[in-house]
Amino acid sequence: MPAGEPLHESSEAEGEVQVWAQIKTEVKRDAESEPALASYLYSTILSHSSLERSLSFHLGNKLCSSTLLSTLLYDLFLDAFSSDSSLRAATVADLFAARERDPACVSFSHCLLNYKGFLACQAQRVAHKLWSQSRKPLALALQSRIADVFSVDIHPAARIGKGVLFDHATGKVVGETAVIGNNVSILHHVTLGGTGKVGGDRHPKIGDGVLIGAGATILGNVKIGEGAKIGAGSVVLIDVPPWTTAVGNPARLVGGKERPSKHEDVPGESMDHTSFISEWSDYII
């Protein structure tokens, strides 16, 4: 089947259309059953003709301030989402990630409307696009608004894959040269930070399918291997091998440094935070 890429684009576009239709169905039902919320649901979702318009409107109204007007931001987001199908595909993948991995997520619209991690991530991708176009002051202004409004502080130069879930998200900090792979799940209060005042490549690289628990701190240009799992509250300053679990402060590999236990599921997707407990030798309450 030679025409893979066009087909892919096509199926991405189809996915977008299907998710949007599903969102509209969900929200129509909610608007009917809850008149007090109907105005909000119409203005943010039902009055729009596409997912990108709805998302641009929602982000524009969330992130605006008295000195950065909603109309300006709306324009900026709409321009980015309309012209770049990869941004839209990432949005759809993130919606699926939340729906599939978070049992508290009751619908696509629940995520689109309410998840600050989701919204911060979509806005950061636009900031990243601006950064790549050398529109740095604007990208940094967006970062600042996202940090104020959502308490999520991601440098616009950071690269974020598709299908990511930033659950709860409050307090997340991601530095300039960080990279986050596809299908990664990161809980709140997680830091992907630098190590000093020297510039250059100085932030973590998070492989595909990684799961990082709440409050974990990962510092420096370290590599968290594909499918690795970082326990909640861990402090990690050295590379973590693929498919292993690092826990504690300072972090250690479950199973030991020499022969760490390896898991087979993709933790970024399975969201298994705690099955390593029995192996955590000194977890002795």
Add this chain to the structure above:
Amino acid sequence: MPAGEPLHESSEAEGEVQVWAQIKTEVKRDAESEPALASYLYSTILSHSSLERSLSFHLGNKLCSSTLLSTLLYDLFLDAFSSDSSLRAATVADLFAARERDPACVSFSHCLLNYKGFLACQAQRVAHKLWSQSRKPLALALQSRIADVFSVDIHPAARIGKGVLFDHATGKVVGETAVIGNNVSILHHVTLGGTGKVGGDRHPKIGDGVLIGAGATILGNVKIGEGAKIGAGSVVLIDVPPWTTAVGNPARLVGGKERPSKHEDVPGESMDHTSFISEWSDYII
């Protein structure tokens, strides 16, 4: 004395009236001494005829956005607080908790006006009521606004007792099936989180009188026994027995797993964060 419950209700109502009178007295004094603040104090407190109207106004103005108007939220809060005396009793108990346990809390009005943990908790209780009435989309929209404005992310299904203190509160995350007992004190950055992508009962149960220090992470359907104490920064994934202290990452029981030290005061009320230090064997700076 057979007519206990009515008497109780009566005394609760009296407590409400007395606290409200005290708040008005405090704020009148402040408005006189500080004209720059008088407008704010009149609009949020002195122009209102009851605590529930003042609180509804204050929450409505704090949580509103360009797409969720203050009048709508005010209506919603006022309706809930007016019709449900248990909500009002919880508010009064929380005001006393802040006043008695936090030495930085200089007055009831200080808490009512300024404590984001207090305000987030009152708003969550209304969201919980809506959730219980199957008005889930509205409850989730409230959760989202509370998370944006106060950086406090509590699922509306979570059950919260009376007389709780959420001190500082920034970054608190509480999951869907979590339960928090009466007279609990929880510092900021605390997570009562789940353990994976499976639904069902998956979040911590916090007993009465528990104290949880800043940055503690408690994951899974674990039971923190009555009167237990969780040290700052601890990571807890297993039950903690009543009246014991768990500290560290991974958390251990002070005194050891077999014969943990037991304290006699109620830590959620005494707010003693650090007296266990001498017993913490490896705390060796």
Add this chain to the structure above:
Amino acid sequence: MPAGEPLHESSEAEGEVQVWAQIKTEVKRDAESEPALASYLYSTILSHSSLERSLSFHLGNKLCSSTLLSTLLYDLFLDAFSSDSSLRAATVADLFAARERDPACVSFSHCLLNYKGFLACQAQRVAHKLWSQSRKPLALALQSRIADVFSVDIHPAARIGKGVLFDHATGKVVGETAVIGNNVSILHHVTLGGTGKVGGDRHPKIGDGVLIGAGATILGNVKIGEGAKIGAGSVVLIDVPPWTTAVGNPARLVGGKERPSKHEDVPGESMDHTSFISEWSDYII
């Protein structure tokens, strides 16, 4: 040289003028290259005749709410910054701190416009001045707005030196009797907290030149000696000697309690977060 202080004032004033000129130059360039941001840059910076007017305007618009109007806050900030040269000198020193220590900080204006830690710190100093003038309700109202908007919760009574960098800053909590020295750098999620419900002097004292990593929790009236370094995620409840490094939960001194390793650089300025790793005996991934 007997006339030191006036000269000092004079050179401080000169520094202020030079930084302001530099900021205007930076922002003019940005406004020309990015018309979408020009309105924001003119309203917050280019339309103002001095750094203190620009900063007062920016803080007034960031911190205002529907019940605390921007004009009132602007007036309050402008009055404080205009009448107190030490506030202005601290602002300038903080701008230099961000510029020199944070490799992600691309310009003075980047910090002035976008750094929530910087903005929260400037606003807190004004709140501190009000607190010192016994205008406590107003100081506490400012604290509340700073906590809501920036997720930075610093008691107005806390004393903060010059040349500080509050990097990222989300989730920072600093208690009433805390003291932070000059040239200190503190990352996000750091708590300088109290130890119970008794009032009095109960919060940490941070010496000059200290560096505190992300997520560190320091509780009680403990002394972090000059030039000390506190690792990310550490939990510190006892004094840390000068020029040493404490890491872990519970925190231990790198090099051991008896003969801790001593460094010679000023960590608050060098921002070296991780060079102690090789000495951290049980960091064993």
Add this chain to the structure above:
Amino acid sequence: MPAGEPLHESSEAEGEVQVWAQIKTEVKRDAESEPALASYLYSTILSHSSLERSLSFHLGNKLCSSTLLSTLLYDLFLDAFSSDSSLRAATVADLFAARERDPACVSFSHCLLNYKGFLACQAQRVAHKLWSQSRKPLALALQSRIADVFSVDIHPAARIGKGVLFDHATGKVVGETAVIGNNVSILHHVTLGGTGKVGGDRHPKIGDGVLIGAGATILGNVKIGEGAKIGAGSVVLIDVPPWTTAVGNPARLVGGKERPSKHEDVPGESMDHTSFISEWSDYII
């Protein structure tokens, strides 16, 4: 029929219910056909449980300012409309007046949502009630907001009957001691003004069923008799007899001072502005 008054009240309440039901039906249809307007229609009408709540919300949001918050005004209006059935009856009568007399009025909801004369009149009646309760500063503040927002300046002491139509309404000025009867229709730019700087009863008294054309100016304590008609642009300073027509500047009676023509219809209801032309002797284009 002895029980007239209670029956009347009952039928008034029924009228209110029927109009409200009709309005909801109209607006539901519009919300379905026009998604772009649905948010507005839900927030102002469909999310409310009664006409008085919808009207209070709409007026609160129209008349609020940065120093007079929507929640305060909403409360004020709702309190007045809820507690005073005569206010609600007048609202219903005015809705019918617009619907029956103005061919451009396509529905009750069209008037409720869009007619500034209607909205100004409802708000003035609340201001009048406050004035009667000696809450004069609040009544005058409302007058000021109505004058700013709708360009309709009616003193709160003025008495206005039921079933009035203030068509277009821009520029209407009505003085302190003016009285407007029932079933009166008044076009825009009409002045019912005083005659000097002496207080006391100094403004016009407009009888039932009067029609006053656009731009007419009536000055002093003059009596416009029942069923009279005042032509557009007329300047009237003397009493006008019932069922006659005054036109011109200075105004003269059509048919002559001695034997003025008398009409039989009620001009405030028939809205016949121009049928007198043929009798206007010097109208000679």
Add this chain to the structure above:
Amino acid sequence: MPAGEPLHESSEAEGEVQVWAQIKTEVKRDAESEPALASYLYSTILSHSSLERSLSFHLGNKLCSSTLLSTLLYDLFLDAFSSDSSLRAATVADLFAARERDPACVSFSHCLLNYKGFLACQAQRVAHKLWSQSRKPLALALQSRIADVFSVDIHPAARIGKGVLFDHATGKVVGETAVIGNNVSILHHVTLGGTGKVGGDRHPKIGDGVLIGAGATILGNVKIGEGAKIGAGSVVLIDVPPWTTAVGNPARLVGGKERPSKHEDVPGESMDHTSFISEWSDYII
């Protein structure tokens, strides 16, 4: 010349481009000389890539309310102006009309930014387009906002030509079936009103090149002939022949009904309000 229409369109588009370039030049000069206004000038004009985007932004921000958001209105205006070149051509013609006929108009940008008559007219044309597309509730909501904000109340069904000047504009009222030709100039407080409560074609028809003075009232389905002039304060209820002047209340033809004086200039363009005075027989101060 066979290719007239395409050429015309082309030249219209060229005119648009030239006016927009001229506006940008004017405003850049103003922004440089007046930093206090630069933010406003950048947000409304200089940050936009075309006249239609600037105008849509400006109207969206002028006409928005707490229940009709600026982003919604911006979208609506931008959609209309982008898709309909005749709307854009009318805008350009109106800009030229103001610039050429009003000596107080110092530049195109002066009109675009500040003339409420110009802005109301552009917004009405969009409302008219919506009305023609049977989006009547939305058209009427726009009419209401225009009436509130600009005190200009024009029914969306009214038809308005190109090159019109609504000078000052406050208090203008134009009814449903009114028609206004090309190159008409109308001062403030002018009414083109109906004559009763019967529907149908009941409002004035204003021919090309007509000038209507301040405060004139024209009622009924009367025809004001091409090039006619209506004096300030006139009340007109009968047809006025082309190229004649009607003045007074009731209005008479200058020169007499039988042989009215005729002028040769186009009064809507020459703006000659008063040259008829010497002929106004009884104007006898």
Add this chain to the structure above:
Amino acid sequence: MPAGEPLHESSEAEGEVQVWAQIKTEVKRDAESEPALASYLYSTILSHSSLERSLSFHLGNKLCSSTLLSTLLYDLFLDAFSSDSSLRAATVADLFAARERDPACVSFSHCLLNYKGFLACQAQRVAHKLWSQSRKPLALALQSRIADVFSVDIHPAARIGKGVLFDHATGKVVGETAVIGNNVSILHHVTLGGTGKVGGDRHPKIGDGVLIGAGATILGNVKIGEGAKIGAGSVVLIDVPPWTTAVGNPARLVGGKERPSKHEDVPGESMDHTSFISEWSDYII
């Protein structure tokens, strides 16, 4: 007494202080009796240390928009009022004018808070000052905001004396080269307009002590002599001699052109609108 001017300044300053003290007394009483209004009264008046700060705040909040921020306008007004004692003296004189001439004006604060004519006039004087300093674009932007918010459209170049009363004020239009003397009273809907599209000196000159009734239209560079009176609805295109009365459309002199009646009081102060009626020969209702 040789030192007249300084004394005058001194007494002007004293007058200002006394009026301000009186206003504070009035408003304190109102705030105590009406808690619902207290927030508004504190924010606009009681929190300020001087009349000019209060007025600047009030105008800044009234005239601001989403693109012209209140802080910017507040700064602009405060700078003008603080630096120019003649502006402040005019404000005080206007407050006395309203208090003495308008029987509906119950207090100085009533005027300061609520009279749109008073507020528009104060703002125009600042716009005039900017115009005189060649800051024309800013002056015209202010004119536009005043016209939108108050429906009062006064060109910033127009010169306005002291002690003027613009009663009700809606719809007032005053052209570029108009001059209004001292102690003038002008009702609403009054036009001081131009006569065509030629520039230069083309608007009315209104002498001291003149009274102009509601809806009067005065066009061209005509001179309304000192102490003259213009009846409501009059259309005046020729000079009116001092101390005479002109009425009607077209206007005639009461008493006849040759020997017009002369009055002795100052009509701008006595506000006698109607005593000429008996002399108005054809006023024949």
